[in-house]
Amino acid sequence: MSETEDLIEEVATETLPLDAWHRAKGGRMVEFAGYWMPIQYEGIMAEHLWVRENAGLFDVSHMGQLLISGDGAAAALETLVPGDISALKPGRMRYSLLLAEDGGILDDLMITNEGDQFGIVVNGAVKWEDIGHLRENLPDHITLNHNEDYGLLALQGPKAVDALSRLVPEAAGLVFMQATRATWQGHAIGISRSGYTGEDGFEISPPNAALEAFAAALCAMDEVKPIGLGARDSLRLEAGLPLYGHDLDETIDPVEGDLCFAISKRRREEGGFPGAARILGHLGQGSARKRVGLLIDGKMPVREGAKLFDGNTEVGVVTSGGFAPSVGAPIAMGYVPTGLSEPGTPVAAEVRGKRVACTVTAMPFVPHRYVRKQGG
Incomplete structure (x- = not known):
């Protein structure tokens, strides 16, 4: 392969596993975070209001799903984030921040204790930078895997629990920021009661081989429609949730970003995370x-x-x-x-x-x- 072909391959916009499905559903595709993604189907306003009243299915498979394992994995993660990961019980998840050496925010992410490992979901636009940062800064005995064989769907809205529990009964037993593993038609899937709209809802991680069938099964229900990026953005804005690369970046620390809740009590007392002097100073004296x-x-x-x-x-x-x-x-x-x-x-x-x-x-x-x- 020539250098020119190399470059073209490197910058080419990627497609999601459900690309053809979105297009068949009438999704208008745009480039976002290096992928072709649906910005809308029926219209942003209608889709937004549908999610507030019913249940909307978002394809967020562009995001990075990482797995961290090995002795002392929680302590190792605590050298990079300001959350109390050691206290995170199996089946529980926590919002946290990947911090630069000076306390600036490299990414915001979700960390789940899966019992035998930690699952981390990172933003699609910076997932390769995050992977590089983690590999460079985690000890050699800690294993980092990028789980590219699984997609990620978000089912959001007040009727999400009714819809999802028809396919996966375990979903109804979860509460906010809890996660579990389940089986659907012989496929292992991960489920968490979480999301990015301010509504009740779930994020579901089926294997790519089952992704289209799972999405189709949900959208066959009267209360579920596919929803695009446009409504995802307006929903998260109404919910006051920041978008990395826009409301957060490397120049902003957690106090400036109004994310003090992500700095756990023990970590405030002990420090030991990147930029602790700056961040704890801002906590005490204001930013x-x-x-x-x-x-x-x-x-x-x-x-x-x-x-x-x-x-x-x-x-x-x-x-x-x-x-x-x-x-x-x-x-x-x-x-x-x-x-x-x-x-x-x-x-x-x-x-x-x-x-x-x-x-x-x-x-x-x-x-x-x-x-x-x-x-x-």
Whole structure:
């Protein structure tokens, strides 16, 4: 193979295992995180509202599914993330952050104790960088596998539990941030009660060989429709959930990103994670800036990159923004000085040379509906 062919192969947009299925369903495909992915089927507004009221199926197989095993795996992971991984019980999962040496965020991720190993789901756009960072920084006796033989589906919405439990009865017994292994038509699958919409829901990891059949079985149910990236983005924005590469990056630490909950109590006391001095200092004394929610005055959406002003002084930037179907108005999130981060504080965004009035607000914009206990 020539160098030119090498380069073409390296930069070629990849397809998901369900690519043909999405296209047959009418999915409009766009490039995202190095893959062709469906941005919408019927329309972003309709799909968004369907998920809030029923159940929507998202294909997130572009994300990286990693497996970490070996003696002392939890302690090894704690040298790279600020969570208390050692206290994570089998069948439990935790949101955490992969930190750079200075405390900046390399990625946000989910870590699950699978009993004999830890499963980690990382963002698709940076999964290869994450894999390289983990391989470089984990001890040699710790095994890291990239589980490319499995896809990842997210079933989200208030009717998700009814739909999924028809195929996998074990799903109904889980609560938020619990995970289990199950079998469907002879295939081993992983299930967690989690997601990225603020709704109750599940993330399901079937083998690629069973992925289309599983997706088809769900979408054959009246309450389930396939949902694209567009609604996934508007749903997570309403839920106040950051998107890596937009609302979080290597320049932002967990305190600035309003993710202090990801720093476990024991780790706050003991440190021992990258950037601990900076992060613990910000925890104790406050950071100079903070991620906040913004309510927009009027109907004009304020998009990523818009500058934020306090009077005539530029003070921050919008990192995500758009129309919020469940709110019925445009919303955004971005960074402002901590002194301007209290809910109710007025700021202005610059859109096409004009100032648009905004108000700092607490997030989420729409209440989370996670099932934290049986019957909850």
